[in-house]
Amino acid sequence: MIEVNFRIRDGKDFVELSGGFPEDATVLDALETLRARAEGAAPAARVPHYRHSCHHGSCGTCGAVVNGLPSLMCLSRLSDLAAPRPREPGGPAVEPSHGPSGELVVTLEPLTRGSLVAGIAARPTSALEGIPEEYSYLRPSEDAGRASLPADPTRDGEKLPALDGAVSPPLSGRVRFEACIECGLCSAACPVTAPFLGPAALAAVNRHREKAPESAESMLALAAGADGAPACERHLHCSRVCPQAVYPGKHIQLLRKALAGRAQ
Ligand code: SF4
Ligand code: FES
Structure with missing residues (x-):
């Protein structure tokens, strides 16, 4: 287990929450644990807002500044944060910070240049x-593509499962690139x-x-x-x-x- 004191930006202040977590837990795992533990607690003891979805580095929603470096929280392991992290190749490392009892201190802040929602939840609009x-x-295209798919699709003569149109809400904004x-x-x-x-x-x-x-x-x-x-x-x-x-x-x-x- 690794003892961690999280300092989580919430407006002008930081909310401090501590706990013990498995060594291979990620920052996002720890926040989810803290949130579950604080269920029903007073607002001051709750985890500030944060964003996430996939938990495996593919949706791009859980970005935050983790100990000074923009990072995906779902890919940031606590054990990695306990060691110096190179800020850039050959450059000065980000040294881990420890509290008075030796606990790891992890500071979380919202990404800059995004639209702040609340807490450390920010949309990377820029x-x-x-x-x-x-x-x-960079305009929507997937929805139009899906709309033109046959109702009864086949591949190599084999019938494919029917598509559920209800799971494909119209896309707005721009599509992804690569x-x-x-x-x-x-x-x-x-x-x-x-x-x-x-x-x-x-x-x-x-x-x-x-x-x-x-x-x-x-x-x-x-x-x-x-x-x-x-x-x-x-x-x-x-x-x-x-x-x-x-x-x-x-x-x-x-x-x-x-x-x-x-x-x-
Ligand atoms: S290029 Fe795309 S995936 Fe890479 S950091 Fe920028 S927004 Fe994220
Ligand atoms: S939760 Fe999807 S990238 Fe982190």
Whole structure:
């Protein structure tokens, strides 16, 4: 077991909650345990709001700043937080913090650049919001695709289970691109303060440029804006924190190369 004192941001204050948890528990596991333990307790003893869904790093909803680093709480093991964590390759590590009795102290804060809901629950709205609506590749498409599926689908002559239309509510907003789970960790980690489309958006722009040559010019025009690739200061924190190995910094670099090639 590992003794942990959680300091969880709730507005201007921190709520402090302690407990013992299995070594391989994640921060999200621990919060779920604390929440169950506090059921029926006074509001001050309850866990502040947090977001989650899948518990395995695929939905992107549980992002938070964990001991100073934007992280997915469902992938952050307590045992890992008890050891120094590299902030960036070759850079200074984030040292673990311990309380007076030797307990591990874990500080949780909401992701920056998101829309704060409450507690540490924040929606990473800024990850893709800089991309204009007219770029159709990031518009809803799955629902239209599903609507056009035959009512009685078959594959290789074999009948497939019927689709339940009720489980597919209309999508609104933009669809996902490749491995990105739109968690917003890259935007939260990026220290650029000037107007900036952001790492996730520029990674999407570059992938579309590569995959759809007919869109390359419009993608490069988007990337060439003052808030596009030129705004990137090459800190590369985005690639460091991305839980899906999207490497947004690499995509921004590829956009720069393509822009430089176009200018020659
Ligand atoms: S590029 Fe990575 S860090 Fe950024 S939103 Fe997508 S999955 Fe998250
Ligand atoms: S709960 Fe889905 S990514 Fe963490």
